[in-house]
Amino acid sequence: MKERVESDELRLLRLLNARTTLSEKDRKNLISSEKGYLGELKFDEWAIPLVNEMVFLNDLLLEHQGSIFQIDSCAIASKTIFHFEVKNFEGDYQIKNGNWISPSGEEKKDPLIQLKRTESLIRQYTQQLGFHCNVESYLIFINPEFYLYNPSDNPYIIYHPQLNRFMKKFQSRSLKLNKFDLKLAEKLCSHHIEESPYLRLPDYSFENLRKGILCPGCGGIYESSLGRSLVCKSCGGSELKSPAILRTVEEFKLLFPDEKVTTQRIQIMCGGIYSEKIIRNSLSYHFNMKGYGKHSYYI
Template sequence: MFTTERKLPEELLYYRALNYRASLDKDSYDRKNRLERGFTGEQKYDEILDQTGHQNMYIFRDIYLNIGGSITQYDALLITESGIAVNEIKNFTGEYRVEGSSWYTGNYILPDDAPSQLRRAAGKLMRLRQKLGYDFAVTGKLIFPDENFHLYSREENLWNQVVLRSEMGDYFRSFENEYSGEFASKLADLVEQHIVANPYFKLGVEFGSIRNGLYCGGCGSFYLKKQYFHFACQSCGSRESTETHLVRAMSDFKYLFGSARMTTKRIMEFIGEMVDYRTVFRALNKYCYAEGRRKSTHYKFKYYDFDEAMRKEIPGRKYKDYLK
């Protein structure tokens, strides 16, 4: 069973919001594309695992664990009575070859090879096992979910670690005889106790350095026309409620400006004053936690991101969205 939700990485949410409101330089553009590709691979992994079945194990996805003062990110942990299986998901595409400990794509050498990352991740769990005196197995696999990934290597030990797209179903079915009893539950509790927030997300831009206003959720255009309770996109014809636009602005604000305080005045500036003050005030009090009093009041977005807010709030919303 899935015990944690797979969410868009914070860094990707930052770059997505920035991409709408500014021109990304080459490094930022490339970084955004790598993050997009990585997340797509994780979604493929989840889909295949879901199809195969996973009710007999605990599954943690996209978590950070603090073990011995060192923080490590895990794409997926599969926990059964036998122990913990680390799955490192690599959504590579194209042809790769391995010579010794070096990984190549064309003539380019990857700066950090996948097996080393897997060993480090598994090693941290082994240290935790040793520290607590638990007796459980720690295994690991490199998962490559892209159908167009091709790997060439004469390293026999490497193939014992690799699971290609065509092999993923068989790999997941290898857990069919496992089960999640009392010991697996203790291991899941142990993992949960060591989960921490992502400590590495430090990105942010200066307020006022990017484009203000509202943009279409369908095509990204800022060319919108105000209607009674909606904005109509003049580029693609989509219509989204004013509330939807404000929620998107709150989520963008959260990821673009780091620790900057979200106030009514700041949000008004951020959206280019395209919505009246009272509507913005109501939306902030609905979708955010208010902190401070009177002139010092500022807001903290209740949700992880725009998508989570929409999933949880749309059923009770009066005005619908019409995306083309």
């Protein structure tokens, strides 16, 4: 019912990585976000056999009594919410004195604590909405290259080698979708918070960003146009003029949601590779113009 999409934070970090130099902290955040998203996509592939038996909701952001919580994935069937926390950890991890230690020696938050917190909030939240149902939570380690030393004996932790057996266990439960499940799923979707208040982004400004049209293949900047097309010297990819301009407009809107889309601003954003006339024609064709002359902008 709610498909998975890349988060605004991930999309913004990608754009900033292409148009500025990220600090080491922000670069690590980008790598972590990319890896987490890839892990969630792998989970979605694993869950395909269940989509006809359960209704899936991905990347839900909800608020309960001032506490905002995110659900990576959940599925609803037979008046039960199955909550999945997906981790794409890689390498050998250890638990020392209750702390999770990564292969690099970095201390990580205990994902079991996060799992239980979210489970409790899901239960409280659904009861507040008038839905009384069971909640089952599972911590899924999706990466086959992950290993945990000194693990706790917890049946709700699922490692990659256990995924096939875990699937068979689900399929043997004869789960059924009913009106209660669909109504609950629709209610949760309607309460999803679109914009996260916790974006982890560096400070940036229009003036400090590298200008130009980004190649969707490699993330490099097109250096010149060839007729109606743009050709990337780095990867050899090509793209027609119109979709390249439109994609750059969408990037501008994501980076600067409070700024107006104007011909001049978009021409600068495109690195001056096209004239104002070409930019204006493209904007006029795909957007609605407001105002007149120098004060005109597009929505």
